[in-house]
Amino acid sequence: MREFSWIIPLLPLLSFLVILFFTRENRKLSSAISIGAIALGFIYAIGLLIRQLGDNSEFEMRFAWAVFPTMSLEVGILIDSLTTMMLVVVTTVSMLVQIYSLGYMHGDPRFSRYFAYLSLFTFSMLGLVLANNFFLVFIFWELVGLTSYLLIGFWFEKKSASDAGKKAFITTRIGDLGFIVGILLLSIYAGTLNYREVFAQAAGGVIPTAALSLAGVFIFCGAVGKSAQFPLHVWLPDAMEGPTPVSALIHAATMVAAGVYLVARSMAIYAAAPTAGMVVACIGIITALLAASIALVQNDIKRILAYSTVSQLGYMIMALGLGSFTAGTLHLMTHAFFKALLFLCAGSVIHAVHTQDIQFMGGLRGKMKITFWAMFIAALSIAGIPPLSGFWSKDEIVTATMGHPVFMVLTLLVAFMTAFYMFRLIFLTFFGAPRDQQAYDHAHESPRSMTTPLQILMVLSICAGWVAIPWLKEGYSMFVYFHEPEATQPHYLIMLVSSVVALSGIGLAYLMYYKRSISADALAAKFKPLYTTLYNKWYFDEIYDRVIIKPVLALTSGLWIFDNGVIDWVVNFFGKFTIWVSGVKQWFDVHIVDGAVNGLGYTVWSFGALIRQVQTGRVQLYGFFIVFGIVVMLLIKVV
Amino acid sequence: MEISLAHYLALAAILFGIGMFGVLTRRNAVGILMSIELMFNAVNINLVAFNRFVTPADFTGQIFSIFVIVAAAAEATVGLAIVLLIYRNFRDIFVDNINLMKW
Numbered sequence: 198m199r200e201f202s203w204i205i206p207l208l209p210l211l212s213f214l215v216i217l218f219f220t221r222e223n224r225k226l227s228s229a230i231s232i233g234a235i236a237l238g239f240i241y242a243i244g245l246l247i248r249q250l251g252d253n254s255e256f257e258m259r260f261a262w263a264v265f266p267t268m269s270l271e272v273g274i275l276i277d278s279l280t281t282m283m284l285v286v287v288t289t290v291s292m293l294v295q296i297y298s299l300g301y302m303h304g305d306p307r308f309s310r311y312f313a314y315l316s317l318f319t320f321s322m323l324g325l326v327l328a329n330n331f332f333l334v335f336i337f338w339e340l341v342g343l344t345s346y347l348l349i350g351f352w353f354e355k356k357s358a359s360d361a362g363k364k365a366f367i368t369t370r371i372g373d374l375g376f377i378v379g380i381l382l383l384s385i386y387a388g389t390l391n392y393r394e395v396f397a398q399a400a401g402g403v404i405p406t407a408a409l410s411l412a413g414v415f416i417f418c419g420a421v422g423k424s425a426q427f428p429l430h431v432w433l434p435d436a437m438e439g440p441t442p443v444s445a446l447i448h449a450a451t452m453v454a455a456g457v458y459l460v461a462r463s464m465a466i467y468a469a470a471p472t473a474g475m476v477v478a479c480i481g482i483i484t485a486l487l488a489a490s491i492a493l494v495q496n497d498i499k500r501i502l503a504y505s506t507v508s509q510l511g512y513m514i515m516a517l518g519l520g521s522f523t524a525g526t527l528h529l530m531t532h533a534f535f536k537a538l539l540f541l542c543a544g545s546v547i548h549a550v551h552t553q554d555i556q557f558m559g560g561l562r563g564k565m566k567i568t569f570w571a572m573f574i575a576a577l578s579i580a581g582i583p584p585l586s587g588f589w590s591k592d593e594i595v596t597a598t599m600g601h602p603v604f605m606v607l608t609l610l611v612a613f614m615t616a617f618y619m620f621r622l623i624f625l626t627f628f629g630a631p632r633d634q635q636a637y638d639h640a641h642e643s644p645r646s647m648t649t650p651l652q653i654l655m656v657l658s659i660c661a662g663w664v665a666i667p668w669l670k671e672g673y674s675m676f677v678y679f680h681e682p683e684a685t686q687p688h689y690l691i692m693l694v695s696s697v698v699a700l701s702g703i704g705l706a707y708l709m710y711y712k713r714s715i716s717a718d719a720l721a722a723k724f725k726p727l728y729t730t731l732y733n734k735w736y737f738d739e740i741y742d743r744v745i746i747k748p749v750l751a752l753t754s755g756l757w758i759f760d761n762g763v764i765d766w767v768v769n770f771f772g773k774f775t776i777w778v779s780g781v782k783q784w785f786d787v788h789i790v791d792g793a794v795n796g797l798g799y800t801v802w803s804f805g806a807l808i809r810q811v812q813t814g815r816v817q818l819y820g821f822f823i824v825f826g827i828v829v830m831l832l833i834k835v836v
Numbered sequence: 837m838e839i840s841l842a843h844y845l846a847l848a849a850i851l852f853g854i855g856m857f858g859v860l861t862r863r864n865a866v867g868i869l870m871s872i873e874l875m876f877n878a879v880n881i882n883l884v885a886f887n888r889f890v891t892p893a894d895f896t897g898q899i900f901s902i903f904v905i906v907a908a909a910a911e912a913t914v915g916l917a918i919v920l921l922i923y924r925n926f927r928d929i930f931v932d933n934i935n936l937m938k939w
Contacts, residue, residue, distance in 0.1 A: 814935030817868075821860050 198248050199256045199276050205241050205284060206323035208234040209291075213316040216309055227309035231316045232295045238323065239288035242281070249281040253676060257329055257393065268388055275329035275392055278677045279526060283326040283458060286533045287451050289657070291319045293650035294446040297541050300647035301442050301548060311351060315446070318344035322451050326458065331380045331390040331416075334459070338376070338419065341452045342369050348447060349439040358438040368432035372422015379415030382408060396465035406470055413466040413473030416459065417480070424456025424510045427484040431737050433507055437499040441544030444499060449506045449540050450533040457513045457529050464522050464679045478518025482607050485511030487735060489614040493621075494721075494731045497553045498543045501622050505579065506536055508611060512594055519604065521597030522679035523665075528590035531662045535578040535587055538654035542572035545643040545651065546626060550636040555625040557633035564640045569627050571651040576623050578658045580616035581699040583692070586662025588699075593665060595691050609698050616702025624710035844885035852878035865919045865929040869912060876908045 212234035216227045259273030295315055302311050321340035328334040343366075350362025380390065386404045387395045398404050404412075420426065425433035436448045447453070460467070460477060467474035488507035495501045509532050517525035545568040546561065547553055562569045578587035591612060598605040631637035642648065665673035667687035675682045709715045721728040730736065851874055858871025880901040887897020923929050 816931055817860050824856060824860065 198244060200258065202241070202245055202276060202284075202327065203258075203274055205238040205245075205288070206320045206327060208238050209316040209320040209323065213313050213320060216313040216316065221309045221313070224308045228295070228299055228312050231312040232292065232299075234316060235288060235292045235295060235319055238319075239285075239292050242284040242288045245276065246281045246285050249276070249278055250676065253278055255393070259329055259391065268384060268390075270332050271330055271391065272333055273329040273391075274327040276327070279458075279461060280326055282526065282530060282677055284323065286530050287319070287322050287326060290446055290450040290533055290537045290654075291315070291322075293653055294442045294450075294537065294541070297445075297544070297647050297650040298440070298442045300644040301544055302440060303644075307351070311348075311440070314344055314347050314351070315443075318348065318447060318452070322455070325455055329392055331383060331392070331395070334462075335373075335376065335380060338423065338455065338459075339373065341447075341455060342366060342373070342423070345369075345436070345447050345452055348443040349436045351439055351443065355438065361432075361435040361438040365432040365436050368429050369422040372418045372420070372429050375415045375418020375421075379412045379418065382412040382415060386412070392462065396463075399465045399469040402469070404469075409466055410470035410473040413463065413470050414476050416463055416466070417473065417477050420456030420459050420514070421480065422456070423459075424453050424514065425484075425507045426456070426480050426511060426514060427487055428737070430484060430488060430507045431734075431741065434500050434503040434734070437497070437503050441499065441540060441547060444503070445537045445540030445544065448503065450537040453506060453510055454513075454529050454533060457510060457517065457525060460514060460517045461522060461526050461529075464517065464520075467518065468520065468679070474518050474520060476518070478515045478601075478604065481511045481513070481515030481518050482604055482611075483511070484508065485515060485611045486607055487511075489611045489618070490731055491734045492618040493614060494728060496556050498546065498555050498558075498622065498626065499540070499553055501555075501618060502536070502539050502543055505539075505615065505618065508615065509536065509579070512591075512608070512611065515604065515608070516594045516597045519597050519601060521593065523674040523677060523683070524590070524593035524597040526677050527593050527662070527665050527673055531578070531586040531590040531658075534654055534661050535575045535585075535658040538571055538575040538651065538658050539579065541647070541651055541654065542568050542575065545647055546572075548643055548647070549640040550633075551639065552633070552636055555622060557636055558626045558631075559629045559633075560627070560631040560637060561640055562627040564637070565627075565642050567642060567648045567651060571655045572627070573623060574655050575658050576619040578662075580619050580703060581612055581695055582703075583696055584663070584666075585659050586657075588696070589662035589665045589667075592667075592688075592692055592695055595695050596688055599688075599691075609694065612695060613698045613702040616699040617706050620703045620706035621710050624706060628711055841885055841889040844881060848878040848881040848885070851875075851881065863930045863932055865922065865931055866916075868931065869915045869919065872915075873908060873912065876904060880904055 209231070212230045215230055220226045220230060254277075256276040257273060259271045261269045262272050263270045295312065298311065298315070302308055305311060318341060321337050321344055325334055325337035325341060328337060346362045346366040349365050350359045353359040353362070383395055384390055386408045387398045389395060399409055422429045433448060433453065437444050439448070467477060485508045488504045488511060492501050492504035492508065495504060509528070513525045513528045513532070516528065545565065546558065549561070549565060549568075550558060552558070574585065578585035581588045581591040595605065595608055595612075598608050664676075705715075709717050709720075733739070855871045855874030855876075855878060858874065859868050862868050862871060883897040883901045883904070885897075887895065891897075919929055922934060926934060928934070
């Protein structure tokens with residue numbers, strides 16, 4: 198069964214090609230092909246997961262692609278517990294999002310192309326998960342970047358959307374540069390890019406620790422770009438210009454988790470190079486804190502969720518950096534489900550009220566029952582309320598910070614902020630009096646194709662984390678682990694503290710935005726500098742604009758002047774000079790060369806004109822010449 | 837006086853000279869053809885004379901001259917046909933006026 202798992206990514210690729218080349222005109226058929234392909238992949242992935250649960254061994258298929266004297270590039274697949282878990286998550290979320298898109302994208306002029314892109318994305322993401330070496334993973338890494346660009350800018354008529362697409366692409370490319378450097382370092386020191394060979398060398402101490410740390414940090418750069426970690430996190434909130442299902446699938450559940458997946462996959466490197474691991478953990482917690490603080494004060498429903506995503510990705514990265522493979526990957530999985538759900542709910546709300554600003558919502562609870570309950574459950578889950586799935590994964594992460602008090606305090610602070618901003622969102626959107634009567638009157642529950650995925654994801658948001666309940670004998674940590682399976686011990690104190698933190702966050706939001714007993718405006722006025730800083734997202738975009746973009750633009754315009762004034766002048770001078778030289782050559786050609794040829798021709802012609810006078814056409818004259826000639830010859834003979 | 841080879845050759849030379857003079861000077865194409873016949877006959881006299889005085893045993897000279905006569909007859913036929921066509925085209929058989937082969 199595992200030999201044929203390359204079929205899983207192949208199906209969406211075929212669907213992409215078929216839609217693009219043949220069925221684009223037929224919207225129904227296109228979406229059916231796309232959903233059918235991913236559904237088959239989903240079934241296969243479930244099969245693989247069951248197979249892997251029975252026999253948790255690694256399986257690898259590899260073929261040499263380009264063989265060089267020193268090393269060879271290969272293609273291949275590696276299947277282990279992490280791969281199968283990721284396959285199931287990606288196919289599940291992709292399938293549900295595609296079904297949801299049937300309703301959400303209904304009536305879009307580029308409906309078929311949208312599904313083609315989604316298929317291409319799914320192909321790339323599944324390929325990324327299945328790849329067995331750093332080279333192949335980089336190819337798929339760039340492919341998901343491309344599809345992300347295509348889908349963020351899907352409504353490219355909007356300037357902000359096409360700008361956001363470019364921003365996402367360029368920002369992640371900066372991280373990818375580091376990724377390439379990391380891959381090159383590994384290829385130099387390890388002589389191979391195959392995961393298992395590299396990791397065996399890393400664990401065996403064959404690669405010098407300094408080189409390994411450097412490679413680890415550089416590879417992490419790729420993850421920083423793709424998973425929107427500080428300082429390259431700025432693209433993700435802007436990416437919300439894309440269609441909301443895309444935000445759910447790519448910019449919340451799967452693609453942004455690719456960085457986390459990469460770090461998890463490279464765990465052996467960070468385990469062997471603790472310095473690199475510490476860098477990863479620090480970046481992770483900084484990101485989590487920064488993004489959560491920004492999310493506190495934003496008003497755009499999708500941006501809040503985007504910053505929440507950045508913050509949760511920071512969580513995962515931090516857990517991995519601290520060496521907890523299980524916690525990071527578990528949170529990746531649970532987060533994929535509840536964050537996809539949150540986004541799809543947000544899409545449903547936007548679909549209903551046609552605004553993204555939560556200040557103009559309110560009171561939607563009665564009108565959109567399914568959406569409300571789904572979002573409420575998802576918010577509880579991300580806030581970490583037992584026994585929802587988010588609680589168990591967050592618990593694992595807090596457990597992972599044991600022994601690092603600073604990290605633990607900050608993690609709990611982020612958890613508090615998460616609970617607060619999520620319930621600020623819930624209270625402002627669904628409770629209270631409608632603040633925009635027109636939008637409220639227009640609001641309606643979304644069609645079945647949109648609510649069904651919500652209900653399925655709601656179940657997953659509740660249950661997905663149950664695999665990691667610490668009392669289970671054969672829990673998640675016995676399946677997905679690094680090196681050795683470890684049975685998790687329940688830490689009652691941590692459970693208690695994190696629950697209390699989450700509840701107090703919700704409580705504060707309740708007081709501020711439902712009861713209104715604490716005035717949010719008064720707080721904002723009191724801490725005005727802090728509020729403005731947070732509201733302006735710590736001025737990251739402005740700083741980048743000032744420090745990087747403006748100087749680069751100034752440099753380019755300077756270079757343009759140089760190019761225009763100097764280089765073009767030189768080129769033009771040579772052009773004009775060449776024209777002048779050609780003029781001289783032309784004169785020479787016309788007058789000297791042609792003159793010589795014509796002169797020769799004229800000479801021959803005029804000589805012929807002279808000679809032909811002899812040829813009178815009178816036969817008798819010719820006869821006379823003959824006789825005259827003979828007589829002359831005879832005379833010569835005689836004399 | 838016995839008639840020697842030289843007499844025959846002299847006669848042939850005189851005949852040939854008259855024929856050549858006719859070819860070069862006659863303006864009438866038929867006259868030219870007749871002069872050519874004269875030259876042929878001068879050659880025939882030579883051939884027969886040489887046969888008689890040099891190799892009297894065999895008849896090569898006579899046979900060759902018979903061939904020449906046959907060829908001359910054929911030539912005269914073709915030549916007269918050409919003259920006839922020239923006359924039809926030009927209404928003229930004076931060769932000075934027919935200078936198609938000029939240049």
